[in-house]
Amino acid sequence: MKHKDDVQITTVNKLNDIKPFWNGAFNLIFIIYALCCIVPLVLIIGISFTDEKTITVHGYNFIPKVFSLEAYKWVVKTGEAIFRAYGISIFVTIVGTLVSLAIIAMFSYVISRKDFKHRNKFAFIVFFTMIFNGGLVPWYMVYVNILHMNNTIFALIVPSLANAWYVMIMRTFYQTNVPDSLIESAKIDGAGEFRIFIQIVLPLAKAGLATVGLFQCLQYWNDWYLPLMFVDDANLFNLQYLLYKTLAAIQYLSQAANLPQGSQALANLPSETARMAMCTLAIGPIIIAYPFFQKYFVKGLTVGAVKG
Amino acid sequence: MQKAKRLIGLALVTCMAISMIAGCGKTEEASPSTATNSAVDTSASTGTETLDPVELQWYVVGNGQPNDMDKVLAEVNKYLQPKINATLKLNIFTWGDDFENKMSAKIQSGEKFDITFTSNWACNYQQNAPKGAFVDLTPLMDKYAPKTKELLGEKVIKGASINGKLYAIPTNKEMAHNWGFLINKDMADKYGIDLSTIKKFEDLEPALKIIKEKEGANGVEAFQTLTGESAYRVLDFEKLVDDNVPGAIYGDGRDTKVVNDFATAEAMSLFQTLNKWYKAGYIRKDADTITDYAPARKAGKVFATTASLKPGKDAEQSISDGVNWTQIDITPPRATTREMTGSMQAISKTSPNPERALMFLELMNNDAFLCNLVNYGIEGTHYTKVNDTTIEQTQAGKDNYNNSLQWLFANQFNTYLFTTEDPQKWTKFKEYNASSVASPILGFTFNTENVKTQIAALTAVKKQFMPGLETGKVDPATVVPKFTAKLEAAGLKAAIDEMQKQVDEFVAANK
Numbered sequence: 001m002k003h004k005d006d007v008q009i010t011t012v013n014k015l016n017d018i019k020p021f022w023n024g025a026f027n028l029i030f031i032i033y034a035l036c037c038i039v040p041l042v043l044i045i046g047i048s049f050t051d052e053k054t055i056t057v058h059g060y061n062f063i064p065k066v067f068s069l070e071a072y073k074w075v076v077k078t079g080e081a082i083f084r085a086y087g088i089s090i091f092v093t094i095v096g097t098l099v100s101l102a103i104i105a106m107f108s109y110v111i112s113r114k115d116f117k118h119r120n121k122f123a124f125i126v127f128f129t130m131i132f133n134g135g136l137v138p139w140y141m142v143y144v145n146i147l148h149m150n151n152t153i154f155a156l157i158v159p160s161l162a163n164a165w166y167v168m169i170m171r172t173f174y175q176t177n178v179p180d181s182l183i184e185s186a187k188i189d190g191a192g193e194f195r196i197f198i199q200i201v202l203p204l205a206k207a208g209l210a211t212v213g214l215f216q217c218l219q220y221w222n223d224w225y226l227p228l229m230f231v232d233d234a235n236l237f238n239l240q241y242l243l244y245k246t247l248a249a250i251q252y253l254s255q256a257a258n259l260p261q262g263s264q265a266l267a268n269l270p271s272e273t274a275r276m277a278m279c280t281l282a283i284g285p286i287i288i289a290y291p292f293f294q295k296y297f298v299k300g301l302t303v304g305a306v307k308g
Numbered sequence: 309m310q311k312a313k314r315l316i317g318l319a320l321v322t323c324m325a326i327s328m329i330a331g332c333g334k335t336e337e338a339s340p341s342t343a344t345n346s347a348v349d350t351s352a353s354t355g356t357e358t359l360d361p362v363e364l365q366w367y368v369v370g371n372g373q374p375n376d377m378d379k380v381l382a383e384v385n386k387y388l389q390p391k392i393n394a395t396l397k398l399n400i401f402t403w404g405d406d407f408e409n410k411m412s413a414k415i416q417s418g419e420k421f422d423i424t425f426t427s428n429w430a431c432n433y434q435q436n437a438p439k440g441a442f443v444d445l446t447p448l449m450d451k452y453a454p455k456t457k458e459l460l461g462e463k464v465i466k467g468a469s470i471n472g473k474l475y476a477i478p479t480n481k482e483m484a485h486n487w488g489f490l491i492n493k494d495m496a497d498k499y500g501i502d503l504s505t506i507k508k509f510e511d512l513e514p515a516l517k518i519i520k521e522k523e524g525a526n527g528v529e530a531f532q533t534l535t536g537e538s539a540y541r542v543l544d545f546e547k548l549v550d551d552n553v554p555g556a557i558y559g560d561g562r563d564t565k566v567v568n569d570f571a572t573a574e575a576m577s578l579f580q581t582l583n584k585w586y587k588a589g590y591i592r593k594d595a596d597t598i599t600d601y602a603p604a605r606k607a608g609k610v611f612a613t614t615a616s617l618k619p620g621k622d623a624e625q626s627i628s629d630g631v632n633w634t635q636i637d638i639t640p641p642r643a644t645t646r647e648m649t650g651s652m653q654a655i656s657k658t659s660p661n662p663e664r665a666l667m668f669l670e671l672m673n674n675d676a677f678l679c680n681l682v683n684y685g686i687e688g689t690h691y692t693k694v695n696d697t698t699i700e701q702t703q704a705g706k707d708n709y710n711n712s713l714q715w716l717f718a719n720q721f722n723t724y725l726f727t728t729e730d731p732q733k734w735t736k737f738k739e740y741n742a743s744s745v746a747s748p749i750l751g752f753t754f755n756t757e758n759v760k761t762q763i764a765a766l767t768a769v770k771k772q773f774m775p776g777l778e779t780g781k782v783d784p785a786t787v788v789p790k791f792t793a794k795l796e797a798a799g800l801k802a803a804i805d806e807m808q809k810q811v812d813e814f815v816a817a818n819k
Contacts, residue, residue: 077707136413144419145417228406232367232399232401232410234373248402248405248406249372249404249406251404
């Protein structure tokens with residue numbers, strides 16, 4: 001016994017509702033997608049706890065047929081190198097993210113201000129690097145032959161400090177979220193440029209900063225290319241590079257049988273389970289970083305939409 | 309606002325300053341090579357005896373930097389300083405991309421370093437040397453490395469030279485190869501297979517039959533031949549470009565006529581044998597889709613496979629696989645450019661002290677103490693001597709200084725042997741080298757410039773047809789003609805003609 005209004009409301013709601021078929025379909029797609037992301041991870045963790053011999057005989061298993069901590073024991077034993085690499089990764093990620101956030105925030109703020117006469121020129125300089133770049137060799141030469149950054153910790157930080165794309169994102173973020181009138185009123189109240197930037201603009205841009213910060217954080221944590229190019233000194237290897245190096249070597253050696261004594265070299269590399277243990281350890285901290293950023297991440301997406 | 313402007317101004321000035329320095333950097337880069345050349349000339353003419361202290365930077369490929377590298381280098385330097393007043397800095401990079409990327413960046417950017425590992429498979433010698441990345445050692449050898457020159461001998465130096473110029477010093481090791489089988493000895497013994505009757509490729513068949521019957525159910529591959537890592541190589545053609553490109557001379561050195569090796573009668577007969585074996589189930593069904601040969605071997609699921617051999621290859625392979633292998637030689641030992649350029653040390657054009665680098669390499673080649681120090685670390689710490697030529701690694705040596713690069717560091721014949729190795733190993737190597745027949749085109753390197761497109765097309769065709777043939781999956785009687793037709797359409801004739809032309813020129817020039 002429904003009222004006419006009720007019927008209308010439910011029909012409206014029904015019209016707005018997603019159809020059960022599509023609802024199910026979307027859910028299914030995302031479940032499959034999520035599984036594609038999670039299953040390999042679980043497998044890696046599973047392998048890292050499996051006994052090495054079992055893998056050769058039975059192949060990979062999600063639940064270890066023969067449970068073994070051998071791989072982690074190996075990691076701890078060769079320890080020094082891996083723990084130092086851990087330290088380097090953490091240091092580079094924290095320092096790199098903070099410094100690059102500072103640079104990106106300042107640069108994009110300046111070019112977002114309409115009263116800055118040369119803002120288009122500076123925006124162009126940044127934008128230009130998104131389309132054209134000097135290529136690998138000149139890039140390498142600048143850092144090695146001119147700045148002499150190779151084999152220093154700077155080589156792992158400096159090249160990723162400024163990212164043109166994030167500068168553009170932040171500029172747009174300032175333009176949409178920080179009204180000019182706010183800056184003007186602060187000026188009238190007697191605030192200097194730095195006070196305006198730090199006390200008024202930055203708190204408003206928190207969501208944007210968190211987004212860029214998360215990306216930069218991942219960039220620094222997952223980077224193996226910079227140490228590959230610039231670091232020869234084993235004391236400065238980061239975790240991802242250590243992993244990459246081992247995997248690349250194994251892949252190379254296992255496909256080149258007529259290399260002089262390639263097989264002998266292969267025997268000296270860490271076993272399958274040890275590699276997976278390294279991999280598991282490398283995932284660790286960055287997973288912890290996610291929820292921290294996520295709070296702002298979601299906010300960053302909604303703030304503009306609701307107010308707009 | 310004012311402050312911001314000022315800051316920006318500062319940034320702009322810094323930017324400009326950097327770009328100016330970058331501009332200068334380029335002109336600066338060209339000068340070291342001329343400078344070093346003149347340095348070589350003067351020191352060669354005056355023959356100065358007093359040497360300034362220098363640091364030599366040496367890059368090689370391996371398992372990465374061992375933990376105790378600094379300790380060992382300290383010992384090396386203690387030894388080196390009184391001799392040639394140099395200190396060594398040795399960096400071992402990792403196989404594959406790591407070494408390749410690092411070295412190509414260093415070479416292309418003109419970064420200063422002294423010595424690098426080079427070969428036909430890593431930090432490519434044939435590509436880098438003609439580009440001028442390495443110092444031409446030919447005029448320096450007599451003065452700075454006479455003993456090494458004598459040690460290597462004319463055959464090796466010729467094989468390692470490009471257009472008569474030696475750009476790198478080959479490691480003194482086995483300088484020949486031959487092909488044959490690796491056989492799982494435990495399995496052979498178990499079923500009483502008499503391996504001594506196996507003299508040629510086809511002779512293996514009865515043994516395969518037994519293994520298939522007895523062990524087939526346990527998932528044992530009687531004969532392993534995979535894409536790339538296949539039995540085809542047992543024909544031992546001397547390829548002119550690489551394994552993917554047709555065009556070779558006969559490995560026995562009968563003449564210098566370039567042929568399409570994939571279409572020879574020998575290849576046809578091999579493909580037929582493989583096809584027969586495949587049909588009989590001696591070869592795994594999915595062989596043509598697999599490239600990683602190691603897992604099955606290590607798991608003890610392979611009875612026989614083909615391999616590039618040298619004396620003691622079976623023992624070496626047994627240690628790394630944990631399977632008891634024995635080797636059967638099928639082809640006679642042959643010395644080709646490939647072995648000569650398999651492991652070498654080149655001196656960089658950017659080296660500030662090329663003559664000192666060469667003096668160091670001379671020392672590495674002739675001083676057994678230094679060679680062993682670099683190879684095995686410090687006596688008492690990393691290894692203990694069992695007798696004069698044999699050592700045993702300590703646990704510290706296994707954990708912290710385990711390079712396994714005896715084939716790379718200078719003179720393998722001067723290195724100690726492990727207790728697990730044949731004490732006669734080096735004598736056998738020397739005999740093997742002496743017994744090898746040199747290729748008629750030793751030292752020849754094919755210049756692909758004129759036929760680049762054909763080579764790319766031929767490679768693509770090879771990759772389409774060869775996996776089926778080299779694993780016996782397809783019938784060669786129908787596939788080989790198709791394969792040949794496709795190769796011809798891809799420009800086979802132009803490529804072969806170009807190869808023949810270059811080979812003929814090389815032969816004429818080296819008469």
